[in-house]
Amino acid sequence: MKRKLLSIFTALICVLSCLSLAGCGKKNKSQVYFLNFKPESASVYEELAKKYKEETGVTVKVVTAAANNYEQTLKSEIAKSDAPTIFQVNGPVGYAAWDDYCLDIKDSKLYSYLTDKSLAITEDGGVYAIPYVVEGYGIIYNDAIMKKYFALGNKKSKLTSADEIDSFDKLKTVVEDMTAHAKELGIKGVFASTSLSSGEDWRWQTHLLNVPLYYEMSEMGEELDPSLSLLDAKEISYKYSKNFENLFDLYINNSVTAKTLLGSKSVADSMAEFATGQAAMVQNGNWAWSQISGVDGNVVKENDIKMLPLYTGVEGEKGQGICIGTENYFAINKNADEEQQKASLAFLEWLFSSETGKRYVTEKLNFITPFSTFTEDELPNDPLAKEISRYMKDDSIKNIPWTFTAFPSDTYKKEVGSALLDYVQGDKKWEYVRKTIKDTWKSERD
Numbered sequence: 001m002k003r004k005l006l007s008i009f010t011a012l013i014c015v016l017s018c019l020s021l022a023g024c025g026k027k028n029k030s031q032v033y034f035l036n037f038k039p040e041s042a043s044v045y046e047e048l049a050k051k052y053k054e055e056t057g058v059t060v061k062v063v064t065a066a067a068n069n070y071e072q073t074l075k076s077e078i079a080k081s082d083a084p085t086i087f088q089v090n091g092p093v094g095y096a097a098w099d100d101y102c103l104d105i106k107d108s109k110l111y112s113y114l115t116d117k118s119l120a121i122t123e124d125g126g127v128y129a130i131p132y133v134v135e136g137y138g139i140i141y142n143d144a145i146m147k148k149y150f151a152l153g154n155k156k157s158k159l160t161s162a163d164e165i166d167s168f169d170k171l172k173t174v175v176e177d178m179t180a181h182a183k184e185l186g187i188k189g190v191f192a193s194t195s196l197s198s199g200e201d202w203r204w205q206t207h208l209l210n211v212p213l214y215y216e217m218s219e220m221g222e223e224l225d226p227s228l229s230l231l232d233a234k235e236i237s238y239k240y241s242k243n244f245e246n247l248f249d250l251y252i253n254n255s256v257t258a259k260t261l262l263g264s265k266s267v268a269d270s271m272a273e274f275a276t277g278q279a280a281m282v283q284n285g286n287w288a289w290s291q292i293s294g295v296d297g298n299v300v301k302e303n304d305i306k307m308l309p310l311y312t313g314v315e316g317e318k319g320q321g322i323c324i325g326t327e328n329y330f331a332i333n334k335n336a337d338e339e340q341q342k343a344s345l346a347f348l349e350w351l352f353s354s355e356t357g358k359r360y361v362t363e364k365l366n367f368i369t370p371f372s373t374f375t376e377d378e379l380p381n382d383p384l385a386k387e388i389s390r391y392m393k394d395d396s397i398k399n400i401p402w403t404f405t406a407f408p409s410d411t412y413k414k415e416v417g418s419a420l421l422d423y424v425q426g427d428k429k430w431e432y433v434r435k436t437i438k439d440t441w442k443s444e445r446d
Contacts, residue, residue, distance in 0.1 A: 034049075034060060035087045056350070066199065078101060095128060102332070103334035135325070140288060143303075155181065167317055171250070189278070193255060194262050208244065210404040286380075286387065307387040320400065324392060324400070353371075
């Protein structure tokens with residue numbers, strides 16, 4: 001009898017041990033795995049994950065891909081047994097590459113929060129990716145330095161403020177004259193470094209290239225969306241190559257750094273140069289404020305941060321605004337188990353609707369969101385976000401949409417970046433850049 005009771009007791013202990021181990025395993029399992037696209041926001045998302053765990057008890061694993069390596073990282077991670085449950089696609093091209101992994105989330109609260117449902121990526125009645133931020137980029141400038149220039153008695157330009165710059169010709173005159181007066185202005189160059197080191201060239205091979213290709217696609221017909229026209233384009237004429245060259249040359253010829261050394265420069269270098277007052281201008285977007293304000297020795301005051309459009313000399317560019325859009329869409333992994341899918345959506349819904357989440361979105365991520373859960377008082381109050389809002393509300397200008405979300409591939413962008421580096425180092429002429437942009441497009445689409 002004792003032996004029988006001992007056997008029952010032993011079996012009961014084994015069962016309880018197994019249940020305990022199973023429970024622990026479930027407790028420690030990352031129910032949500034977020035593969036983050038934005039390196040500059042990594043620390044904020046990690047902090048958010050801790051806050052979410054404190055409020056809900058749910059673990060959120062945050063992994064951040066290196067700059068310009070998101071697609072490669074996603075390919076590697078999505079194949080693992082513990083794959084990302086939340087990932088990002090960069091518009092229609094990104095969705096086309098990852099549609100087999102995107103869950104239909106048309107019935108989610110997250111989708112219901114979207115103020116403009118047409119912004120979502122849809123197919124056959126389903127909703128597969130939702131934008132989470134509206135952003136803008138242009139030429140950021142330090143108005144304190146600009147005012148110092150416009151106050152010079154011997155300046156060449158007849159303009160009296162940066163607000164009067166409304167064309168490439170005016171921009172070029174001011175920039176080149178500022179270069180001539182660099183010592184008086186206390187700067188090393190008008191523009192911060194044109195970062196062209198590997199993975200750091202996205203401001204040129206993507207953001208700057210957006211402008212000439214937008215103008216080319218705009219000529220397809222007023223009733224056509226330039227982004228969709230570009231998505232369908234098997235080849236491009238690259239009609240506005242000279243316009244790209246105009247602004248790119250202005251950057252590299254009036255820079256803090258000699259153009260032959262730009263291949264070693266990163267975006268962080270560029271932003272630090274601007275933040276410490278070495279440069280008066282830098283091309284970047286509203287996400288750059290956290291980088292500028294976080295630089296040790298930052299001397300740029302919030303009320304001196306302004307933004308100009310990317311003028312390239314296109315005919316009739318007066319009235320052109322900055323580039324506004326998004327390539328940031330959240331998708332849920334449809335191959336994750338149902339519990340993880342629900343937990344992932346719950347995390348995103350908390351992020352964009354809870355008091356804690358919205359505070360982080362507004363004050364630390366500095367996102368201008370497309371969700372109805374945010375009031376006017378809950379919009380970011382950083383100076384670059386205010387600039388984006390100013391351009392969006394100005395009916396007298398026409399902002400340029402982000403057509404680069406329809407570029408063929410990351411390979412295409414890297415080829416363009418490589419050609420630009422060859423150009424600045426003097427190894428190739430501009431014709432080589434023009435040919436690369438045009439021919440690589442066709443080969444990628446073929």
